[in-house]
Amino acid sequence: MASVQLLETILYDPKEGLFLLDYHCDRMIASAKELAVFFSNNQEAFLQDLIPTRSEISDKLEAAVKNAGKNTRQRLRLLLDFDGAITIQSSHLPSETKGFQNSSILVVLDKQATHSDNMFLKHKTTEREVYNDARTRLGLGPVGAPMGDNVPFDVIMYNEDDEVMEATIANVAIEVKNPESGVLEWITPPLSSGLLNGTMRRKLLESGELKERVITVPDLKKAASEGRRIKCFNSVRKEYPVTLKC
Numbered sequence: 001m002a003s004v005q006l007l008e009t010i011l012y013d014p015k016e017g018l019f020l021l022d023y024h025c026d027r028m029i030a031s032a033k034e035l036a037v038f039f040s041n042n043q044e045a046f047l048q049d050l051i052p053t054r055s056e057i058s059d060k061l062e063a064a065v066k067n068a069g070k071n072t073r074q075r076l077r078l079l080l081d082f083d084g085a086i087t088i089q090s091s092h093l094p095s096e097t098k099g100f101q102n103s104s105i106l107v108v109l110d111k112q113a114t115h116s117d118n119m120f121l122k123h124k125t126t127e128r129e130v131y132n133d134a135r136t137r138l139g140l141g142p143v144g145a146p147m148g149d150n151v152p153f154d155v156i157m158y159n160e161d162d163e164v165m166e167a168t169i170a171n172v173a174i175e176v177k178n179p180e181s182g183v184l185e186w187i188t189p190p191l192s193s194g195l196l197n198g199t200m201r202r203k204l205l206e207s208g209e210l211k212e213r214v215i216t217v218p219d220l221k222k223a224a225s226e227g228r229r230i231k232c233f234n235s236v237r238k239e240y241p242v243t244l245k246c
Helices: 021-039 043-050 054-068 129-137 199-206 217-225
Strands: 006-013 074-080 086-092 106-109 154-158 164-167 171-177 184-188 230-234 238-245
Touching: 006 021, 006 054, 021 043, 021 054, 021 074, 021 199, 054 074, 054 086, 106 217, 129 154, 164 171, 164 217, 171 199, 171 217, 184 199, 199 230, 199 238, 217 230, 217 238
Parallel strands: 106 154, 106 238
Antiparallel strands: 006 074, 074 086, 154 164, 171 184, 171 230, 230 238
16 A cells, blocks of 8 residues: 555635635544554654644645635645645636536446445545545546536445445435424435545534434435435535436
8 A cells, every 4th residue: 555645625715715624624633643553653753743733734725825826716635644744736626616516417326335444434545445446346437527418427335234325525415304394304324334524514514404314225216216306515516416327
């Protein structure tokens, strides 16, 4: 395995600034502390002195934004080595995320289960083999823009207990009817199913727009067959509706 780095992908918008910055910092710092035992050559020094603070991360991101142009919408790729070194890569984003505003975006169910105990499901890192394997099984190439009619954009993964986990680049939610009120609401898999605690997921849960509940593969298929909405979300593309290709 190549050297593993912690990774955060952050949206910068001239009107909004660095989207969900505190959530990204919190997640990176927490993962650094938890994974140091596996990947740091000097765990004690890393934990005591080399993990950056929120303000240190923020300052470096602000400098990168300024260098690329503060009036430019950007995707910032923040990397942290286990020796404390930070790298930031910036790329331009269009003013709107073209193709992610309607339900023509297709997703497909994985062909086999993924074990939920894989540590790289819980932490966002440069080690993406578990996600790449899922895409390869369905004949999908690297992540990119939607490919057009009848070509899936992403894969929804599930675990050894037939529980939906997430897509390869986003969390997922389905629309269900509340058994008491009869009102439609959104549910998303709990972390115990084996998935990344996405920053957009955290935002939607804290705002009450999502609730956590186990979603089985039959639940997902039933939602699709009944015409209930399914959506994916991450902090760069935000929320976008998807259609499950059966």
